[in-house]
Amino acid sequence: MKRAVSGMVAILFVSIMYILYSKYIGPEANKPVEDEPESLVTLKVIMPGDLSARMGDFVENELNDRLKKDLHMKLELTYIPWSNYQQKLELALSTGENYDLFWYGAPFVSVYYTKNYIQPLDELLNQYGQDLIKHIPAENFEQNRIGGKLWAIPTQAFTSAGKFSSVMVRQDLLERVGVSDIKTIADIELFYEKMHAIDPSYYGYLETDRGHEMLWRELTDRNYSSLDERLLFMVDEDSGEILSYVESDLYKKVAQLRESWVTRGIIDKNLVGNPAAKIDQENAGKLLFRVGAVSRAMENLQTARNADPDARLREYYFEKDKPKFITTPSNEAFMIAAASKNPERAMMFMNWILHSKENYNFIIYGVEGKDYALENGKIKLLTNDQLMYEWMWRNKDYFIAPASVEDDIIDDMLKNDENSRISKLFGFHFNEAPVKHEIAQVIAVYKEKFEPINFGLASYEEFYEDALIALKKAGYDIVFAELKKQFSEFKLQKSEAKPKVERNRS
Structure with missing residues (x-):
C-alpha cells in the first residue's frame, strides 16, 4: 500500500513539474523569452519638448519592437514642455518618482549631484557601455566626473568651441535688406531696424538666460567664460582667475546694452519671461536672430522652413578672430536617476544607440523609406515630425549632414573648433x-x-x-x-x- 501511494505521489510530482517547466523543453523552448509581455522591463525616460504624433507612433511600434528584441525592454517616454522642463523635472527627481533616465545640460550635473538626484555610473559604463566608450572621447567623460566618479554620460561628441557665444540669424532676411554677413553688434541692430521697417511683425530677440558671452566678444578685449548658466561668476581665460561677473564693469555694459534694446524693440518686453510665447514666435517664423550654439543653424532650419520654405539660417561670431573656448566638450548629459529601478537597462539603452550606425540612424531619423531617405550621402527627411533630438546624440563617427542644409553651413560647423582653446574651467565642478x-x-x-x-x-x-x-x-x-x-x-x-x-x- 505504501509503495502504491509513493508511486502515485511520484507521478503527481512529475506531472506538476511538467506543467511548471514545459515551456522550457520541447518546441516551447525555442520561443524567445521576450514573447512574454509581462516579463519585459519598462524603461521610463524624461525628455524635454513635445511628443510629436510620429514619435509617439514610432516608439509604440517600430522602436519598441526593436528594443524588445535587442534589449528585452520597452521604452516609455514622458515629455515635458521646454517652458517648464527644469521645474517639473526637479519636482519628479526630488520626490523620488519612478523614472530611470533623463537629459539635461552638462552644467546641471554638479547641481543634481549635490542634491543627490543621480547615481554614479562607472560600474554600469564598464559593464554595459563599451560602445559609448568606443565612440565618445575620454575627455568628454572627464567633464562629468565629480569626486573621482562618473555621474553622467556626455552623449554628444562633436565640435563644441564657443558654444552659446555666436549669433544665429535669418540669413535670407539679412540678404533681403542688403546685408551679407554679421561682424558687429551694430550690424545686428541695423538688421533689426531695416527688417522692422519692411515688416514690423518680425522681431529681434536675444535670449535673456544666455547671450552674455556672445556680447562679451565685442564689449571687452579680455577673454572670459561664464561658470554656468546662472551668470554670477566668470573665469579670465588669460589669467586663470575666477571673477564676480555681476560686480564687473562688463556686466554694466551688457545690462545697459540690453536696456537700450528693449527701448528700441529689439528685445520684445512682452516676450521676456514667457518661454512659451517666445517658442511660438520662433515656430511662426518671426525670429530675426538668437544665440547660436555651433550647430543651431542646422538644427533649427526645419522649424524655420515649416513657417517659411525659403528660410536660411547662419551663425556668426563678433570679433571672429578672438579665440573660442571649449568649456564642455559635450553640453548634453544623460543621467540615471537615483531612484531608478532599472539602471542597467538605462545604460544598455544608451549604449545601444551608439552600437551601430543602423541603430543611430533608426532612433534619430526613424525608418528608412518612411521617415527619411539617403541622397548623395545626406539625410532627406520625409516627415516634419521630430523624432529623437539629433543634437543630443550627434557623434562625428556617425554624423550625416541634412540634405536641406547648404554645404557652407555644414562647413562652418565642421571647422568651428579651429582657433579654439581649452577653457580654464574645463573639468571643474563647483560643489555647492x-x-x-x-x-x-x-x-x-x-x-x-x-x-x-x-x-x-x-x-x-x-x-x-x-x-x-x-x-x-x-x-x-x-x-x-x-x-x-x-x-x-x-x-x-x-x-x-x-x-x-x-x-x-x-
Missing part, C-alpha cells in the same frame, strides 16, 4: 554642498533683483545698487569665497596631475 543654504538664498535674490536688469526691463542705474546689497546680504561673498577656494584646489590638482592619453578610441 558647503554653501547650499547661502547659494539657495543668493539664487532667490538673483532671480528677483538681477534678472529684470539682465533682461533689460529694469534700469541698471536705478536698481543695480540695491540689487547688489541684497545679493551680498543673502551670502554672495561666502559663496564666492568657497568657489575661489575650490577652483584654486582644482588648478593645483590639475598642475600636479600626470598627462593623460588624449583619447581612448579604438
